[in-house]
Amino acid sequence: MTGFAFHKLPAPFPRWMGPFSPGRGNHSGFHVRGGKLGTWIQNGSGQSFWWVRGADSLVDCVERHWSGGRVLLLPNGFVVKPLQRDHDVGVRALIGHFTGSLLLKAADGSTFDLRSPGELKEGAHWPGPSTTGLECVIGQDGSLSCRWYHPTDWGRDETICLLRGPDSRLAEGFRVARLGENGGRVRITASGHIITNRRENHGGWDARYVGWASPESWKDWEQWIKNN
């Protein structure tokens, strides 16, 4: 696998009208922060910021146009920037796509490869970032559907879409990860690995591995690109 590469679209960036997940707090999802693209990983009792190696051109682009902020890496490779200025809050721009590895590095030198997280069995603890990726709902047949909205002048337009059809492997993976449950919320990470949060006995949440969906799963997403 080659290193991370960002392929920027020419400005003005088109609007992204497709699948999207809103941010959940300041330490969720990928952010450009302090000249790095990264996210937070739980370790021990706290969280630390891990950054993606080789993402300089993506960082440059985001800092030049927006001085940093949240970025969504979609499983088909699209890179989406939610806009946050008063006049365009809620609008999302498609700024390019990424290829190659997604190697995250911590300040202490530890690494985590989002594309190759190791031999994880369904239901195993997910050792990577638990707040990145596209939020979806997995059905009892293993299908994945997503709901998102866009602001309009008069309110908002909400879309509900089946992103991927039935998949018995994913269905089983979810049942193992969340014993006794047949469907619920999952995240599709940028590398296609699918995770879910499980409520633990102590009351907290733990990210668990569900399975993997290949990049070929995400078809026809160009339909949601809207040129200005």
Add this chain to the structure above:
Amino acid sequence: MSQLYRGLWPQVVGTLAKYSVRFIDGAWRVTVLYAADEGLRFLAVEGDAADLVDKINEIKVSTGGQPGGTFYINEYRHVLVPVGDHTASRQVPYHYAGRYGKDFHFDFEGKTLTTKPVDAGGEQLAPGKQWFGPRPGIPYVLAAGGTDIYFETPALTDADPPDIRPRMTRRVQLSRVLKDKGLLSQAVAPVFRIRGYQGGRFYVNEHGAIFTPVGAHDGNGLDYIYCGEIDRKAWFPEPAVPF
């Protein structure tokens, strides 16, 4: 040829919140389901509504259905006709059947019922009193917090005639439409007085009367409480309709 309606489609509402055309005593009549003390009763409209019935049946048949069935009249007096198979999973389209300016009257045990906000004796209802007449209406929502009103309806394309945008629902917020906090407060107040900060669903009928379901005072089911009338200067604009 009828067209899709560009405004709010009522979609999932109770059986008492809609009118229907039914074949009664050898003729198609406008009817409404009414919750009488002894149970639900179909009441047929008094007087002649043949022009309305004909139009509704024409739309139902021209879109591949049978004559008769559900329709709605909203606060703009627009007649909305859902067509197609209600049991199918796909969206049931709502067609525009014209404007209907006449008022309905129904006979119930020798008394005349209307959908105006009046009590059993025909006196104007005060806000906070229980709704008395039949209650077909169009559903809106007082947002949680009690500071905005919105509705949700399938999104249509901008084309003429419009088409349904698949898988997309449009939420329209009164705060975004009015952009004037004073007018918004005015619009919200009658519903807020009954529903409070929790918000919730309410209905507006063809007279602009607002009523909302609340837990019955005797703990059984729901009572519908009259909230007041919409102020048309502080309300959603009338949707564009074909001539």
